[in-house]
Amino acid sequence: MNFKVAFVSAALGIIASAPAMSQEAGWYLGGALGRAEARQGCEGVTVSCDDTDTGWKIFGGYQINRNFGVELGYADFGENTASGVISGVAVNATAEMTAWDLVGVASIPFGGRFAAYGKLGFYRGDVEVRATASVPGFSATAQADDQNTDVTFGFGLKLDISRNLAVRGEWQRYNDVGGSDTGESDIDLLSIGLLYRF
Numbered sequence: 001m002n003f004k005v006a007f008v009s010a011a012l013g014i015i016a017s018a019p020a021m022s023q024e025a026g027w028y029l030g031g032a033l034g035r036a037e038a039r040q041g042c043e044g045v046t047v048s049c050d051d052t053d054t055g056w057k058i059f060g061g062y063q064i065n066r067n068f069g070v071e072l073g074y075a076d077f078g079e080n081t082a083s084g085v086i087s088g089v090a091v092n093a094t095a096e097m098t099a100w101d102l103v104g105v106a107s108i109p110f111g112g113r114f115a116a117y118g119k120l121g122f123y124r125g126d127v128e129v130r131a132t133a134s135v136p137g138f139s140a141t142a143q144a145d146d147q148n149t150d151v152t153f154g155f156g157l158k159l160d161i162s163r164n165l166a167v168r169g170e171w172q173r174y175n176d177v178g179g180s181d182t183g184e185s186d187i188d189l190l191s192i193g194l195l196y197r198f
Contacts, residue, residue: 096128
């Protein structure tokens with residue numbers, strides 16, 4: 001009799017836990033909006049310079065289990081701008097920066113609906129710089145592009161609103177975005193986003 005009770009209890013436990021287990025693994029999509037900063041974007045610039053802008057990203061991934069996942073994302077860091085007059089020449093410049101990244105995500109759930117997580121992986125970045133110099137009656141323009149691959153990492157906090165929907169707040173750094181033609185800068189993206197689990 002005890003064996004039958006134990007067997008039935010174990011079977012019911014497995015059946016009851018199956019939905020929870022199925023929610024831990026699966027595909028998800030999301031988007032985030034925040035503030036991007038090119039930390040070395042204004043170093044050595046002698047005119048007015050702004051190294052921050054609105055940044056956003058879209059991402060998708062697969063949650064392997066409750067602690068590990070893999071994620072692919074695309075981030076747009078907005079523009080850095082510089083303008084002013086140098087030796088009588090009016091100078092205007094803009095730098096646009098974007099990146100694709102592939103990261104592993106390690107999560108530690110706590111408190112029922114919360115999880116802290118860290119990200120580590122690689123990105124492929126693209127920087128486009130356009131500059132114009134002008135004096136009365138004459139102007140000239142120049143453009144430079146760089147692509148590079150380097151390391152990205154970050155951390156954040158996730159709150160499950162429902163079975164399918166979650167909110168994420170995170171900080172992520174992209175190391176040395178750019179190259180010899182455009183210059184290099186670490187870029188930080190501080191963002192808040194929504195995640196939808198299928």
